[in-house]
Amino acid sequence: MAHPQKVARYSIRTIAFYNVENLFDTVNDSLYFDDEMTPSGNYNWTLERYNIKINHIAKVISEIGQSITQTCPDIVGLCEVENLKVIKDLINHPLLRIYDFKIIHFDSPDERGIDVALIYKSNSFIPISFKSHRLLIFNDSDQRDFTRDQLVVEGLLEGEEFYIIVNHWPSRSGGVKRSQPYRKAAARLNRRIIDSVLRFNVDAKIISMGDLNDNPNDSSIKNTLISSDRQNEESSALFNPMQSLYKKGDGSLAYRDQWNLFDQILLSKNLLNDNRKSYTFWKAGIYHPNYLRNKTGNYKGYPFRTYVAGSYQGGYSDHFPVYTFLIKKVE
Numbered sequence: 181m182a183h184p185q186k187v188a189r190y191s192i193r194t195i196a197f198y199n200v201e202n203l204f205d206t207v208n209d210s211l212y213f214d215d216e217m218t219p220s221g222n223y224n225w226t227l228e229r230y231n232i233k234i235n236h237i238a239k240v241i242s243e244i245g246q247s248i249t250q251t252c253p254d255i256v257g258l259c260e261v262e263n264l265k266v267i268k269d270l271i272n273h274p275l276l277r278i279y280d281f282k283i284i285h286f287d288s289p290d291e292r293g294i295d296v297a298l299i300y301k302s303n304s305f306i307p308i309s310f311k312s313h314r315l316l317i318f319n320d321s322d323q324r325d326f327t328r329d330q331l332v333v334e335g336l337l338e339g340e341e342f343y344i345i346v347n348h349w350p351s352r353s354g355g356v357k358r359s360q361p362y363r364k365a366a367a368r369l370n371r372r373i374i375d376s377v378l379r380f381n382v383d384a385k386i387i388s389m390g391d392l393n394d395n396p397n398d399s400s401i402k403n404t405l406i407s408s409d410r411q412n413e414e415s416s417a418l419f420n421p422m423q424s425l426y427k428k429g430d431g432s433l434a435y436r437d438q439w440n441l442f443d444q445i446l447l448s449k450n451l452l453n454d455n456r457k458s459y460t461f462w463k464a465g466i467y468h469p470n471y472l473r474n475k476t477g478n479y480k481g482y483p484f485r486t487y488v489a490g491s492y493q494g495g496y497s498d499h500f501p502v503y504t505f506l507i508k509k510v511e
Contacts, residue, residue: 192245193254197391199258199443204217205230244503257296261294281301306335306336348391366392378448396423418446483499
């Protein structure tokens with residue numbers, strides 16, 4: 181008599197990253213250059229517009245990975261958030277409140293007052309420690325260029341130890357070549373953080389994610405941070421699943437008729453093991469349903485933004501979110 185075959189069951193966790201494009205409150209903060217994002221500023225940033233933005237971002241986060249896992253991500257890295265208040269407003273939105281998200285956030289010295297942060301479901305991730313690492317960079321006149329810190333969170337994802345790093349590397353303003361040293365400095369800091377974790381624990385599971393303002397094949401990411409889309413490279417190299425997406429022409433933001441994939445999630449090599457008894461990498465993607473894209477005009481197909489050239493569009497963000505699935509066999 182034939183025995184019925186046992187069907188393998190898997191637990192799937194979604195890790196996501198989203199550049200939410202200027203999630204500012206409406207209050208003028210005298211310490212930062214946020215004046216334009218106030219009701220009397222250039223952008224006429226009113227409470228009504230702010231609430232629409234919160235609705236939009238909450239909707240997007242609530243849906244990432246939903247078709248596979250029937251729930252929203254367990255861990256989400258954010259960038260371009262102004263302060264703790266806007267993140268609290270976001271996780272208290274009815275679409276997200278049900279998941280009991282918690283926040284890890286530090287104010288960074290960025291001139292515009294934008295920060296990185298991590299939100300996580302308290303029933304699946306338990307933080308052990310967290311630290312903000314300052315990126316010190318100087319311009320041609322030897323003046324300090326104030327930018328975002330890198331956030332490192334050590335914690336337990338369903339009992340498994342993970343290190344999550346959230347990045348927002350210096351932008352390309354002033355030109356790609358001229359600003360490249362700043363991103364290489366960010367890559368060096370990221371690499372130092374990763375190496376210090378690996379010295380402490382050679383088997384550490386590390387996920388580094390963020391808006392890196394460079395593409396997967398750029399030198400800062402391939403050579404300075406040391407990454408590859410091949411699974412058999414040296415063990416210290418990070419695996420970058422975004423590289424193959426970029427090769428296919430996929431992107432998370434568009435500029436001058438060209439797609440870029442600045443938003444990336446990179447993983448330490450031990451997350452590629454096939455033992456499936458612990459969480460391992462399954463696949464990565466860019467979340468871009470139709471409603472996140474412009475329907476018409478010159479920018480058709482581009483991300484549907486909040487503002488374009490100072491004019492209010494009522495969209496979501498100039499970036500699409502990215503995500504990765506981790507999978508584990510359930511006994």
